[in-house]
Amino acid sequence: MPTSPRPLRRLGFLTIGLFDPQNPAPGHESTLSIIELGEHLGFDSAWLRHRHLQFGISSPIAVMAAASQRTSRIELGTAVTPMGWENPLRLAEDLATVDLLSGGRINPGLSVGVPMNFDTVKGELYPDTAQSEDFGYSRVERLARMIAGEPVREFEGKHGVVEEFSRRVEPYSAGLRERLWYGAASMRSARWAGESGFNLLTSSVIFPEPGQEPSFAAIQQAQIRAYREAAAVSLTASGQARVSQGLVVIPTDSASRSQREKYQRYVDERLPRTRAPQGPKSMLFAPDLIGTSAQIAEQLQAHLGFQEVDEVAFALPFSFDHEDYVQILTDIATTLGPLLGWVPKT
Template sequence: MPAPGVPLERQGFLTLGTYDGADPAPGHEYLLREIVLGEELGFDSVWLRHRHFQSGISSPVAILAAASQRTSRIEFGTAVTPLGWENPLRYAEDLGTVDVLSGGRMNPGISVGPPIHWDDVKAGLYPDTADVEDLTYTRVERLLRLLRGEPASTFSGVDGIESFSDYVQPQSPGLADRVWYGGGSRRSVRWAGEQGLAMLTSNVIQSEGHDLGDDASRVFAQIQHEQIGLFRSVHPLGEAARVAQGLVVIPTDSATADQKARYAAYVEHRTPRTAVAHGPRQMLFARDLIGTSEQIAEQLYANPAFREVREVVWALPFTFEHDDYVQILTDMATKLGPALGWSPGASGATGKGTP
């Protein structure tokens, strides 16, 4: 589920944030307003994605710290933080701080592997240690241990007039139980399930030898369906393990003629990439869904992966304008969500959600 007649339990949205590199302040302010709007519309969660060296959000935790002071209920997530960009100890401090500020609303979404354009950025990121940095799953395990309060220092006690702990501060109980993993391959979803993490599906996955035939979109949904089943089969919670599906959807119910034309051009430009596999790992891209909320709901119900999830994180298109996001978020909350059986507050979210 959900299937027709079975309500969607939770609805969130994901954004990269957009701004003018020559004048970044207005774009960041618009993003904060969109998060506040999301709460007012009843969304269960908002998720921020990293965009390093681009005019998109490079520090989601900083934005979410600010958003925590303008909101009271909506949950926060990162979708996803590539840990290759982060020092796990420092990142644990940042996550703990935002979780405390928000009253326990933080849901860290993470992944591993070398950062994009690794050969170009490694000297700037790790000038002395790039060749020995561990960018594997052990980096996630380190972060989880730190969030759980396991010792990170060999010293604790009083030094002069200052007191020190041997574990990361601040500690926020339950935060480690709200970590999500962004998986796109059988190996990654199996590992995440075995660790007891929650799972964020991606709109980019590995084809892993599947014959694409003449319908790559169908194969994408099939692979994602298989990955969700594998994840739950090894997760300690089994079928109760949390999985959130992420797709780009653009409802046009209240869009103007100009918006509809621009949205259609955006989707048309991106659609050809969904027909073939890309790169050495044969990556597949999900097709963007555009139309009225009823039309999008019909397409979602035909997707076998969607029928396996109880919650969604709709990805907002990159490069749109603030007014476009207001229209899309409003239609998602007032048209698309209800078409899928969702209603504001139905999840019983209190800001303390756990996988």
């Protein structure tokens, strides 16, 4: 097996929180149970996808708040919150509140861009300002400034008998700014994240540069290196610009025969999209990694993108059942993680 230049230091997982639209409560409860299991298994972090007008978690902040009261150690993140749907000031208030409730365990992952299928929802989302909304980097920069405690107005002080007002967003949660992540898929966004003081989330989707050879792993490696170069100033107290990779891995060590067959069908259905660039931006998808933990570890150790990181948030497949996620997470924590040099937290 090829040797990675760095052992895996932090192990996390990412879930979409799928639910039945006719009975959504059990799906949300399943997500909370999976996070509790993750903490029990020693995972460092649990991350929630953010979905709007779909059958996955639409309010990860609410779910993180609930999870923070049912766990004590595991870090909780979003991967990612699309800022085009958000008011930065209100989001800053919510994130800081949940961070305080969790004891400083929140890792907000963010992205920018026009909301998905914007034409179908803009009349409800921004009925009066759809044409003038700025969906670029400035939206996430505003959020970062507010979370950092910078003033948002001059008005402050006591007014009347009991009302007292602040210049900054309240509550303020110390350290949260250093735990902001940006989900980058292009060279430009990777560099911007480094220059702007964000940690980097890189996933199973990337956009190559024009004329760049369509090799997912090589392009991901180049983006991570460009990010680290741009992040010359330290982002955390440890002086490290943090990078987390989020590939889909499906270990089958303890899976039943029927589970293995289901998993393989899922992977086979998704494989064709990885064989060539997709769409006008030539989007590249990484193949899902399926097999025994030893087989997956060998593939990861040879992956140029994985060789650049010491943190991962392995993505759970979208459409599996609760017991499938239990099996996959258990195999990751007990077998795959240790093969990659990871030590479970207690």
